[in-house]
Structure formats: C-alpha cells, structure tokens
Amino acid sequence: KQEVTQIPAALSVPEGENLVLNCSFTDSAIYNLQWFRQDPGKGLTSLLLIQSSQREQTSGRLNASLDKSSGRSTLYIAASQPGDSATYLCAVGNNFNKFYFGSGTKLNVKP
Amino acid sequence: ETGVTQSPTHLIKTRGQQVTLRCSSQSGHNTVSWYQQALGQGPQFIFQYYREEENGRGNFPPRFSGLQFPNYSSELNVNALELDDSALYLCASSGAGVPFYEQYFGPGTRLTVT
Numbered sequence: 001k002q003e004v005t006q007i008p009a010a011l012s013v014p015e016g017e018n019l020v021l022n023c024s025f026t027d028s029a030i031y032n033l034q035w036f037r038q039d040p041g042k043g044l045t046s047l048l049l050i051q052s053s054q055r056e057q058t059s060g061r062l063n064a065s066l067d068k069s070s071g072r073s074t075l076y077i078a079a080s081q082p083g084d085s086a087t088y089l090c091a092v093g094n095n096f097n098k099f100y101f102g103s104g105t106k107l108n109v110k111p
Numbered sequence: 112e113t114g115v116t117q118s119p120t121h122l123i124k125t126r127g128q129q130v131t132l133r134c135s136s137q138s139g140h141n142t143v144s145w146y147q148q149a150l151g152q153g154p155q156f157i158f159q160y161y162r163e164e165e166n167g168r169g170n171f172p173p174r175f176s177g178l179q180f181p182n183y184s185s186e187l188n189v190n191a192l193e194l195d196d197s198a199l200y201l202c203a204s205s206g207a208g209v210p211f212y213e214q215y216f217g218p219g220t221r222l223t224v225t
Contacts, residue, residue, distance in 0.1 A: 004153070034214060043113075043201055044154070044216040089153055091214075098167050099144065099214075101153035 002027045004092055006102035013080055014110050021075040021105045023090035028068045031093040035064050035075050038087045038104070047088075048075070080109045114138055115204050115217035123223045124192050132187045132220045136204030142166070143185040144214065145177060148199040160185055161206075189222075197224045 003026045013019055023033070032051050036044040048057045048064040050073070056065040063076040073090060087104040094100070114137035124130050136143050142161045146154035156169035160179035174190040183204070189196055199221050203214040 006153075036216070041199075041221075043115075043218040044203075046113075046213060046215060049213045091154075098169060099146075099156045099159075101146075101155070103151075103153045 002030075002092060002094055002098070002100040004090060004100045004102040006088075006090060006105050008105060009103065010106040010108075012108040012110065015080060015082060017080050017109075018076070018078050019080055019107075021077070021088050021107070023073040023075070023102055025071045025073075025092045025100070027094065028071050029094060030068065033064075033066055033073050034091045034093070035062075035073075036089045036091065038089060040087075044089065077107075080107075082109045082111050085109050113204075113215040113217065115202065115215050117200075117202055117217040117220050119220060120218070121221045121223075123225065126192055126194060126224055128192050129188065129190045130192060130222065132189075132200050132202075132222070133184065134187070134202035134204075134217055135184045136202075137215050140204035140206055140215070141183050142204060142206040143179055143183065144203045144205070145185070145187045146201040146203065147171075147196075148201060148219075150198075154201055157187070192224045194224050197222060 007022045034049045035047040050066045061078040087106045089104045091101045116135045144159040145157040148154040158168040159166045163179045179185045199219045201219045203216045205214045
C-alpha cells in the first residue's frame with residue numbers, strides 16, 4: 001500500500017523567506033504527483049501537477065520537483081507572502097486508479 | 112475557482128441514518144473521485160467513477176457506495192452512518208478522455224454525525 005509522508009507537519013517563517021516542503025512516498029510506481037493548497041474549512045486548490053515522466057514543474061513563485069527513484073517530491077516557494085499561509089498537500093496517483101494524500105504541511109507566513 | 116460544485120454544504124445526521132452527497136463535475140470531465148477528509152488529516156480516497164463505472168476503490172466498507180450519471184455528475188451514498196463518518200467529503204473531477212489527469216476539487220460537504 002502506498003504511504004505518503006509530508007515533512008514538516010507545520011512551518012512558521014517570516015515574510016520573504018524561500019522555503020521547501022517535502023513529500024515522500026513508498027511505492028515508486030506512480031502515475032503522477034499533484035500539489036494542492038487548502039485553506040481552513042475549504043476544498044483543495046491545485047498548484048502543480050507532475051507526470052511520472054517529468055522531473056519538475058514551475059508556476060510563478062512555485063517549483064515542484066519529482067524524483068521517482070528515491071520516492072521524493074519537493075515544493076519550493078520563493079519569496080513567501082502572508083497570503084501563502086495555508087495547508088499544502090501532496091497526492092500521488094498510482095497505476096491502479098488510486099490516489100494517496102499526505103497529511104499536509106501547515107504553513108504560516110508572518111508579516 | 113474550479114467548475115466543480117457540491118451539495119449540500121453542511122449536513123447533520125444521526126448515527127444509523129443514510130446520507131446522499133452530490134457532485135457536479137467540471138464541464139468536459141468524465142471522471143469523478145470521492146474523498147473523505149477527517150479533521151487534521153489528508154483526504155482518503157473512497158472511490159473513482161469513470162464513464163458511469165466504478166474505476167478504483169480505497170479501503171472503505173460497502174456501505175459507502177456511489178453513482179455516476181450520463182452527464183458525469185455523481186452521488187456518494189453512505190448507509191448506517193457511524194460517528195467516525197463525520198468529516199469533510201470532497202469530490203474531484205478530472206480528465207477529458209484521460210482518467211488520471213489533473214484533479215479539480217469542489218468545496219466539499221461537511222458531514223456531522225451525532
């Protein structure tokens with residue numbers, strides 16, 4: 001069974017810092033990996049999708065990388081802002097039509 | 112905002128009752144997945160429907176069942192509700208011919224079982 005772990009569970013940084021969120025998974029036979037943002041009590045907003053054949057994806061201040069062989073993905077946020085405060089979730093899709101989420105990293109960016 | 116909608120927004124039920132949650136997928140998407148998110152946890156995959164057929168299931172008992180309609184909207188039914196079923200239920204639509212493409216989530220239905 002695929003297990004997805006996100007470290008750290010919580011992170012508090014001052015505004016302007018660059019930061020890295022980590023996601024690891026136990027089964028490298030994945031189809032894709034998707035990063036999401038979730039605000040309290042809300043649904044999930046897609047940030048970046050990486051197909052298994054890709055190494056990274058970029059959108060604005062966000063960059064996500066994927067290393068299938070080591071079972072790791074990182075989400076890099078440049079020049080963090082208070083509006084980035086949210087919970088960040090990674091989800092791994094495997095070839096058997098199932099999707100597994102980590103428990104998330106709760107980010108607080110202080111003004 | 113995605114084009115995925117869910118109803119109702121909130122729901123309170125009593126243990127042992129049955130509940131139906133609804134999801135309208137984004138235009139052009141033929142795949143709907145349902146997730147259960149307990150407080151402080153990541154979403155847990157319940158099942159996926161692709162062109163009206165169940166296309167994958169997580170570790171949930173048979174009292175969790177679903178339907179997908181010809182317009183690709185979907186229902187999640189839960190029978191014999193238990194206290195632990197209290198959670199945020201999320202649906203996600205994906206694909207325009209590709210089942211495992213990027214997922215777009217709705218705002219969720221908050222279910223409370225008392």
